[in-house]
Amino acid sequence: MPKLEVEAGTAVTHLFQGNRAGDSRLGGIASLFASVSGGRPSMSRPSLALFAGTHGIARHGISARRMDATLAMVGACGSGDAPVNHLCAANMIGLKVYDLALHLPTGDISTTAAMDERNAAATMAFGMEAIAGGADCVLVGSIASTGDETVAAALFCGLHGGAPSDWLPDDDLAGKRGTLVADALETHASALGDPLSVLAALGGREFAAMAGAILAARIEKVPVILDGMTALAAASALWVVDPATIAHCLLADAGTGAGLRAAERLGLRPLLAEGLAAGEGTAAALATSTVRDALALHAGFAAQARAAHHH
Secondary structure, rough: OOOOOOHHHHHHHHHHHHHOOOOOOHHHHHHHHHHHHHOOOOOOOOOEEEEOEEEHHHHHOOOOOOOHHHHHHHHHHHHHOOHHHHHHHOOOEEEEEOOOOOOOOOOOOOOOOOOOHHHEEEHHHHHHHHHHHOOOOOEEEEEOOOOOHHHHHHHHHHHOOOHHHHOOOOOOHHHHHHHHHHHHHHHHHOOOOOOHHHHHHOOHHHHHHHHHHHHHHHHOOOOOEOOOOHHHHHHHHHHHHHHHHHEEEOOOOOOOHHHHHHHHHHHEOOOOOOOOOOOOHHHHHHHHHHHHHHHHHHHHHHHHHHHHHOO
């Protein structure tokens, strides 16, 4: 892992403090961008990577979402008709959608592994490609798919501990989902010591690919904005390996309950105020506005300091 350039971040923090804006979250954002890249914090080419996968566990009827909704959303993103396309256009964000073998659901994690280790490694490698193309900020998220909340809950349990109910949304299906998560944890008890084995056994292709994208961005010194709960589950696997692997990440939205708990565990605070998110990919897109404002404010403080220095 490359070291973060702490000095560059500290200089930004001092600049905000000197302008009596030390308590502003914008200072923290600008500081993170500086420490990740090691230079003047900037974001001119953000890109949103949305990963889509399907889950074997969906066959248990654990979601109101139809199985073909994921495919329909991938199609809408491709044709430019999805809500996220409009937000990306409005905020000048590149968009890439990665269809991870949607016709082949992963294994049903309640009884078998989602992926074998080799498959998981290949999927992570595929996700790493998402940061090719010169983006200077990568937004990482997934397209909603049937069962993904249950898979995320299983990952949170396997990585952070706790009971299934700690990590599941409290609704009509909670009991059924909880039983499936408990079954999955029992089935894969031997994998629980190793976070990457947990990701393979309990995860899904989009979770492995998101983990790969986050990791590649860290190596390439590119800041990341995590979109929501599924991205938090992917980041959790890396965080358990070493918290430094997600030191370049900001969080757009945690959602409720499980997402907020996971965010707290990882030391991430959502950038969006409660109630601002609008589903898959849109939270990260909205958060770029806040990042742009933070970087503009930093540029203003820096210009003011240079001007004062010259007089």
